Amino acid sequence: MLTDRKRVEGLGSARSGTDHHWKTTLTAVALLIIVPMFLFSVGPLLGNPYAEVQAALSRPFPAVSAALMLIVGLYHFRLGIQMVIEDYVQGMGRKVAIVATAVLSYGLMAIGLVSLAQIAL
């Protein structure tokens, strides 16, 4: 059974505690590995012929690197931009900006992942 105190401990006035910061930290550490993977496997494909890009993105390593970059990178982006918005925007504008950021981040993530799937499969 949870006592009232146990239920709120560590959650603070935001009621979510350090969750946002912790997720930012986790994705930051993950990106330290994912960013080099992505840069050196997908980066060289820029400017290559269509057929070669299709073939490369059908291989597991470049495809997984690109997928991880899209998922973790854009999730980290969403968290970070929300933090910036919460620092500088108040009231209704804050809510609109946070929603817009989520739409943009997850929208880009979806377009990127569906495109990857169409190429790789």
Added chain:
Amino acid sequence: MADVNRGDRPLSPHLQIYRPQLNSMTSILNRLTGISLLGGAVLIVWWLMAAATSEAYFAYVDWLLTSILGDIVMTLSVWALWYHALGGIRHLIWDMGYGFDPDTSDKASWGIIIGAFALTFLTIVAIWGA
């Protein structure tokens, strides 16, 4: 009464009060690079979408991203990515409670600035060579 003078109290000093320092500038730039990486993300997603659409459309977007303007934007994005990664490492170290003294902070700032240029150069060389 705890506080009668509401609304007319002195505010805590904000950014414009402080002399710009290497430490604050590199931290602000970390935030700016994070925001501006949206540009690179949009272009890469557009490129992926083009690669999934058709050969002709891919040729157009790929030409755009590897034109002079595209090369400049991509290089700046790579620099922003490395800068944000190195600045992020410093934030992770700060979060663990280390590196707050002025001397370490200054050294880390120069490390981030020089490191970002070095890693960008290495990335361009590696991508060109591949």
